[in-house]
Amino acid sequence: MSFDSLGLTTEILKALQEQNFTTPTPIQKQAIPIVLSGKDLIASAQTGTGKTAGFALPILQKLTELQNNTSKNDDSRKSKRPLHALILAPTRELAAQIGDNIRDYSRYLSIRSLVVFGGVSINPQMMKLRGGVDILIATPGRLLDLVQKNAVDLSTVKVLVLDEADRMLDMGFIHDIRRVIAKLPKKRQNLMFSATFSNEIKGLSQTILHEPETIAVAKENSTSEQxxxxxxxxxxxxxxxxxxxxxxxxxxxxxxxxxxxxxxxxxxxxxxxxxxxxxxxxxxxxxxxxxxxxxxxxxxxxxxxxxxxxxxxxxxxxxxxxxxxxxxxxxxxxxxxxxxxxxxxxxxxxxxxxxxxxxxxxxxxxxxxxxKTSIPEMKTDGFTVNPHIKAAPKQKITQRSNKK
Structure with a gap:
């Protein structure tokens, strides 16, 4: 299978070709048709599997089709762009990376995207939002700050993406996420990506997603064979x-x-x-x-x-x-x-x-x-462990429970 067979516009395919992306990864093969169909999705994928393109490419495709359908109306071009897609990420680094990827994929499209996160001045972000953006990538806290200042209108969002949802739960963002969702239209498409399908994630998905399709491209808590x-x-x-x-x-x-x-x-x-x-x-x-x-x-x-x-x-x-x-x-x-x-x-x-x-x-x-495997040992001459050294008092070792 190639990207050509997934129904993507020639402009997107050109951008992918320039980055030497020719064959979609397993998560992309499964996710892109589901997102294009308009269905909700919950996907479990190891990091590095190409999940960002799995939701970004079909969102760009749908946005392009929407623009083409409304371009006949000259008045629509003069008005402020309504926010179409909202992508929530747990960390500044991930938000910035998603933003970079979307800019690369939309190089030949008339799409505006913006990344916002805390730790930097909010004023430049507010200025950029005034002209309107099609896609907003945000950390939950900074997004709520912008909403409070009436700098962003969430009432027009058609697609919500929660990326690394398990990480957001670990970092205590659940209340912020619920506050954001309360400000979104009830009728929207929801996409949730998580490294694991814990009971906490399943519980969150039940409150946000509507009859979602499910994808799992790697064994839970497995490590890459590479x-x-x-x-x-x-x-x-x-x-x-x-x-x-x-x-x-x-x-x-x-x-x-x-x-x-x-x-x-x-x-x-x-x-x-x-x-x-x-x-x-x-x-x-x-x-x-x-x-x-x-x-x-x-x-x-x-x-x-x-x-x-x-x-x-x-x-x-x-x-x-x-x-x-x-x-x-x-x-x-x-x-x-x-x-x-x-x-x-x-x-x-x-x-x-x-x-x-x-x-x-x-x-x-x-x-x-x-x-579920023993990790092989590596040894280096001159660094033999001293057998006389005793272990310090035991500390509690945790695994994230899948039990409610």
């Missing part, structure tokens, strides 16, 4: 030394590293920089400008390593990212899947290495239970 996973047991005090050694010895040119805390991210970035590895940190305490610059420098190769907290576990789209390192294992086992999903995207291969000290063995056990 990602080679390894565990490297190491003493906690030697993690940074081992990481520097692995980056240098293996000549890793681009590695995304996850730590558990913001302080840990800053400290590790400073230490790696002292080791001669150009590194930046990205987390919630960084300004939006600093986060955007760090990500841009990482993508262009100006820095070799990017240290991130779990705020970046989803929403970062780094083309051909070869390496992910779990410097600290996550406390919630599901976050492991989302972290390593930054690599091995689409048809590309990747490698994920977890540096595990004795204190983190319970987390490792929970992760392997979740993904």
């Amino acid at each position: 990602i080679k996973q390894y565990v490297h047991h190491v003493d906690k005090s030697r993690k940074r030394e081992l990481l520097s050694y692995l980056i240098g010895k293996n000549q890793w040119q681009q590695v995304l590293i996850f730590t558990r805390t913001k302080y840990g991210a800053n400290h590790l970035a400073e230490q790696l920089t002292k080791d001669g590895i150009k590194t930046s940190a990205i987390h919630g305490n960084k300004s939006q400008g600093a986060r955007t610059k760090a990500l841009a420098d990482f993508k262009t190769g100006q820095i070799k390593a990017l240290v991130a907290t779990d705020i970046a576990a989803r929403g970062l789209d780094i083309e051909l990212l070869p390496y992910v390192v779990n410097y600290d294992l996550p406390q919630v086992a599901e976050d492991y899947v989302h972290r390593i999903g930054r690599t091995g995207r689409a048809q590309n291969s990747g490698q994920a290495v977890s540096l595990v000290c004795i204190d983190e063995l319970p987390q490792l056990k929970a992760i392997e239970k979740l993904i």
